[in-house]
Amino acid sequence: MELTYLKTFREVAKSGSYTRAAETLGYAQSSVTTQIQKLEAAYGAVLLERYGRGMKLTLAGETLLQYADEIARLHEESKEVVSKQSKGTLSVGTIETMAAFYLPPYLQAYRKQFPDINVTLQPGNEPYIIEEVKEGSLDVGIILDPPFSDPELHTVVLREEQLVIIAHPDHRFGGLSEVRLEDLENESLILTEDGCTYRAMLLKLLRSGQVGYQLAYEFGNLEAIKQCVIYGLGVALLPRIAVAEAVRQGLVSATPFVHPECRFYTQLIYAKRKWQSAAFKGFVTLLGEGEATA
Incomplete structure (x- = not known):
């Protein structure tokens, strides 16, 4: 039985007239009559009877009206709760840099x-996050990549992230305004883990430019990389956002790495087929508006 029939029944009961109910609901009077007849057939009882020029509820109609009012209330409540998604879980996949240095203020808001x-x-x-978002295991992904596109995903570019070469404060890079590829000749590099997009970019450029270097250490943890740089064990390429505090404290120097291929952006991705709840839309909007006003 359709909720529409109960809505029509409630309106007839309220107005006491098929004609007025039809005008209020925007139906033809014949449609109202048909809906009431279908309700009566479904319940096996007469719900309305003519009384003078109007319609009056029978005892069965009065009983049904109580249930119809409660059903209507519950229906409206369900729409409000579901649309607001007031309870539930939002799963976000992201790299360590974004989780530690970018997302916290947005999560608070x-x-x-x-x-x-x-x-x-x-x-x-990034490869893991992208795949999990496509599969639906993650609602949203936050990645740090060159401009990204995929036919299955929506991509929202949030902001450009500057990549810097960090070094011990006494290192020669501290006196430069920028570091170019050739400046890395014979340097000891401390790299992020395999699968990191800016690591892959750096190694590709070093190979294509035939720039010699030494692989000093390789870590999957940003704090370990920074500590090794602080102790003078090598230099590293990291997003400025991840080293801002260490630079402020004078523990490392941070010099922009300049190359045409070194353009990385914080980007939000989600599946095109994903159902977008109010909570989901709120998260996407919050990040997008936050960067627009930053």
Whole structure:
């Protein structure tokens, strides 16, 4: 039985007239009559009877009206709860840099807007995040990449992230305004883990430019990389956002790495087929508007 029939029944009961109910609902009077007849057939009882020029509820009609009012109330409540998605989980896949240095203030603001939504952060590298978003295991991905596109995904570019070469404060790079590819000749490099997009970019450029270097260390943890640089064990390529505090404290120097292929952006991705709840839209909007006003 359709909710529409119960809505029509409630309106006839309220107005006491098929004609007035039809005018209010925007139906032909014959349509109202048909819907009431179908309700009566479904319940096996007469719900309305003519009384003078109007219609009056029978005892069965009065009983049904109580249920119809409650059904209508529950229906409206369900629409409000579902549309707001006031409870639930939002899964976000991101790399360590974004989880530690970019997302926290946005997560704080999001919690104020959607206090009953539990946000889970799933760390991983870009290929993993992209695949999990496509599969639907993650609602949203935050990646750091050159401009990214995929036919299955929506991509929202949030901002450009500057990549810098960090070094011990006494290193010669501290006196440069920028570091170019050739400046890395014979340097000891401390690299991020395999699968990191800016690591892959750097190694590709070094190979194609035939620039010799030494692989000093390789870590999957940004703090370990920074500590090795602080102790003078090599230099590293990292997003400026990840080393801002260490630079402020004078623990490392940070010099922009300049190359035409070194343009990386923080980007939000989600599946084109994904159903977008109010909570999901709120998260996407918050990040997009936050960068627009930054």
